[in-house]
Amino acid sequence: xxxSEDTQLQVGQYLRFIQRRRGxxxxxxxxxFCGALIAVNLVPSGYQSxxxxxxxxxxxxxxxxxxVMGGGAKVKDYREDESRVTQIAGRIRSYxxxxxxxxxxxxxxxxxxxxxxxxxxxxxxxxSLDNIATRILVERISGRIEIQSRGAGIVxxxxxxxxxxxxxxxxKWISELFIDITTSKELEQIRSVRRFGTEQLRIYELxxxxxxxxxxxxxxxxxxxxxxxxxxxxxxxxxAESLYGRLLEETRNAEAxxxxxxxxxxxQGFSAQFSLILEDSExxxxxxxxTAAVDRLLLLEITKSDLQAMATAEASVTSLRNTLYQxxxxxxxxxxxxxxxxxxxxxxxxxxTWFDIESRKEAAAHLxxxxxxxxxxxxxxxxNNIEMTRLESEVGEKRRLLDSFRAQxxxxxxxxxxxxxxxxxxxxxxxPAQVPLRPSSPNKxxxxxxxxxxxxxxxxxxAFLTEVVxxxxxxxxxxxxxxxxxxxxxxxxxxxxxxxxxxxxRRWVPLTAAAVILLTVTALSLRAAYFSKWNLGGSPVTAVxxxxxxxx
Amino acid sequence: MKLLEDIHMNWAVASEMQKLQARVWHQAQxxxxxxxxxxxxxxxxxxxxxxxxxxxxxxxxxxxxxLIADMDLRGPRxxxxxxxxxxxxxxxxxxxxxxxxxxxxGTEFKNLNLLVAGHSDNPxxxxxSPRLIHIFTELRAQHDIVIVDTPAIxxxxxxxxxxxxxxxxxxxxxSGKTPKASLTRAxxxxxxxxxxxxxxxxxxxxxxxxxxYGSQYYSQYGSNPDRSKKSRGKATSGS
Numbered sequence: 111x112x113x114s115e116d117t118q119l120q121v122g123q124y125l126r127f128i129q130r131r132r133g134x135x136x137x138x139x140x141x142x143f144c145g146a147l148i149a150v151n152l153v154p155s156g157y158q159s160x161x162x163x164x165x166x167x168x169x170x171x172x173x174x175x176x177x178v179m180g181g182g183a184k185v186k187d188y189r190e191d192e193s194r195v196t197q198i199a200g201r202i203r204s205y206x207x208x209x210x211x212x213x214x215x216x217x218x219x220x221x222x223x224x225x226x227x228x229x230x231x232x233x234x235x236x237x238s239l240d241n242i243a244t245r246i247l248v249e250r251i252s253g254r255i256e257i258q259s260r261g262a263g264i265v266x267x268x269x270x271x272x273x274x275x276x277x278x279x280x281x282k283w284i285s286e287l288f289i290d291i292t293t294s295k296e297l298e299q300i301r302s303v304r305r306f307g308t309e310q311l312r313i314y315e316l317x318x319x320x321x322x323x324x325x326x327x328x329x330x331x332x333x334x335x336x337x338x339x340x341x342x343x344x345x346x347x348x349x350a351e352s353l354y355g356r357l358l359e360e361t362r363n364a365e366a367x368x369x370x371x372x373x374x375x376x377x378q379g380f381s382a383q384f385s386l387i388l389e390d391s392e393x394x395x396x397x398x399x400x401t402a403a404v405d406r407l408l409l410l411e412i413t414k415s416d417l418q419a420m421a422t423a424e425a426s427v428t429s430l431r432n433t434l435y436q437x438x439x440x441x442x443x444x445x446x447x448x449x450x451x452x453x454x455x456x457x458x459x460x461x462x463t464w465f466d467i468e469s470r471k472e473a474a475a476h477l478x479x480x481x482x483x484x485x486x487x488x489x490x491x492x493x494n495n496i497e498m499t500r501l502e503s504e505v506g507e508k509r510r511l512l513d514s515f516r517a518q519x520x521x522x523x524x525x526x527x528x529x530x531x532x533x534x535x536x537x538x539x540x541x542p543a544q545v546p547l548r549p550s551s552p553n554k555x556x557x558x559x560x561x562x563x564x565x566x567x568x569x570x571x572x573a574f575l576t577e578v579v580x581x582x583x584x585x586x587x588x589x590x591x592x593x594x595x596x597x598x599x600x601x602x603x604x605x606x607x608x609x610x611x612x613x614x615x616r617r618w619v620p621l622t623a624a625a626v627i628l629l630t631v632t633a634l635s636l637r638a639a640y641f642s643k644w645n646l647g648g649s650p651v652t653a654v655x656x657x658x659x660x661x662x
Numbered sequence: 663m664k665l666l667e668d669i670h671m672n673w674a675v676a677s678e679m680q681k682l683q684a685r686v687w688h689q690a691q692x693x694x695x696x697x698x699x700x701x702x703x704x705x706x707x708x709x710x711x712x713x714x715x716x717x718x719x720x721x722x723x724x725x726x727x728x729l730i731a732d733m734d735l736r737g738p739r740x741x742x743x744x745x746x747x748x749x750x751x752x753x754x755x756x757x758x759x760x761x762x763x764x765x766x767x768g769t770e771f772k773n774l775n776l777l778v779a780g781h782s783d784n785p786x787x788x789x790x791s792p793r794l795i796h797i798f799t800e801l802r803a804q805h806d807i808v809i810v811d812t813p814a815i816x817x818x819x820x821x822x823x824x825x826x827x828x829x830x831x832x833x834x835x836x837s838g839k840t841p842k843a844s845l846t847r848a849x850x851x852x853x854x855x856x857x858x859x860x861x862x863x864x865x866x867x868x869x870x871x872x873x874x875y876g877s878q879y880y881s882q883y884g885s886n887p888d889r890s891k892k893s894r895g896k897a898t899s900g901s
Binding site: 122126130581582583584585586588589592593595596597598599600601602603604 | 672674675678679681682685686708711712715832833835836837838839840841842843845846849859860861862863864865866867868869870871872
């Protein structure tokens, strides 16, 4: 009970305080509201235009395949979006970018801006007028740009200006120029990487050639230490290998022709077995002679013998081949007497070719044996294995690098192609800028509501302040603290006790409120009638749409 | 008369005045005091109104001889309260322009007399006149209690001159108006003159003690004239 009475007492004191200072509360509310009313009418309306762009990571071909085949999607970290928005904001607000926007929209042609720039130029005579005007504009525009993330990879660029057309042009061209510049930069980067790759490819090729030369040189050096009683030596090893390769090729060519000869014989009416002539001993003897002659000729070639000996050997080979052919013909006629002449000739040609092939094969095998003998001898020298391994390893490494780099160069070509196709599109405009139909700021309703709320709050604050600094005595307790004498009586305030102050002192609250309201109405009327352009904002900017329209 | 209207129609006023006059009379009788000054630190704190109302309440007892003397020569009020002429008053008596007998007037109450301030261009001369003491000696002889209305203590020195002839002084304080420093100074001045401060009267009680004025103490009585008359009767018998 006692506690509730104390509570009632305190509540009553607060209510009396409010009642005592109601004038200040009312005045503060009216003044705040009128001030807000003037402010929302004097502050220039802002028109906001926005463009939304989508930024995607580069699409790899492998990812596209994954998506088709049902591959997993990467979970994006929100920090990547924040970082991306920060990067985009930094690039858009950078001086070079905004300078380009300003020049594209021809914003430096505003006469008021030029006047302002001239004044600044007086203090900086070394700067050109156009440069100063551009810097002024860039500073103004930079503060009006707002960049927000609207989701994964989606960024919204907003511009506020007092003119709707200007804000639209700025939003439109900032978004479009940003995409142009970003795409151009990336393509240029790919091209420069490719140029670098081409040069690097040439370097890798040179390095591989040098490594192979080093290996060959080392191999040649080793051969000197291993002179053997073979026909193949250091000086003629490459010749021997080349000759061997040629023999194999000739053999393959001959084998390719022999099928036709066999068919021709059959077409001529030959129907017996080819094996009779192929296994004929006399023919075999003639073939052996030819093989030996070919062997001799090969050895003469690889040992670079004198021309006379080689001519003699060649003549011998030719003669023996003729002898072989004639001998085969005779044996065919002997072995296949029932066949027609044409068929016999065809069979003889087939059999001769077969014998020729066999003799070449034998000669090639002999040569190969010589080459292998030579290699086996210097490879078995243990002190040379390590160095040989190192050089061979180096050649292998250089070859792998070159192959890898060639593959990357191909990939770079693919990337560049991908960039210019839909598959590789990185930035696009989702929602283009539009001319705003209504002002976006100030939000008059909200400001006035806030004023209605803040007014009493401010009033309470002032009232509390006046109460605190009020020197007068109010309660009996306060009075008794000063004058402890007995309170003989407490009497109500009678009309005779009231001092009749002047009109203003008695009615200062309503008079002041009326003055504030009158001032507000006057200010708003003047603004509406005479100062339609009068506002608290800075100098407006103008923009010329490169596609036609001006903002003013 | 507005004065009587307040007493008849406003129960709170009547009640508080009744209590005030009872205490003052009791103290005066107990200590043999006859001349009681009412003053305040600053102007407009309700001392003149308190003087007039208290004088009326004291006079409700017909056996008392009460005098209200208005010594506020700079801003006399009592002639307004009782709706009489300003002259002749104490100033004329001191200047010899009128006798004390002619200056002392009767009121609606047979036992309540009024001595108005009169007109004076030089209040200091009047208040410092040696005749003042003789006048008050006569007033003491003729009345049981003299209630003196004075100017505010701080702005002028008039009250300081009167403190020496008074038996006691009551300070009137208006809640919500009297600054702390002013009350402090007023007390200092009184104590410096060796004045006998009988107590305080706090006006604007709604501000000073709202818990009393908002409670059942007065609300059940309201402002019914019939009930007010009944309280008059009680106040008379209880003094």
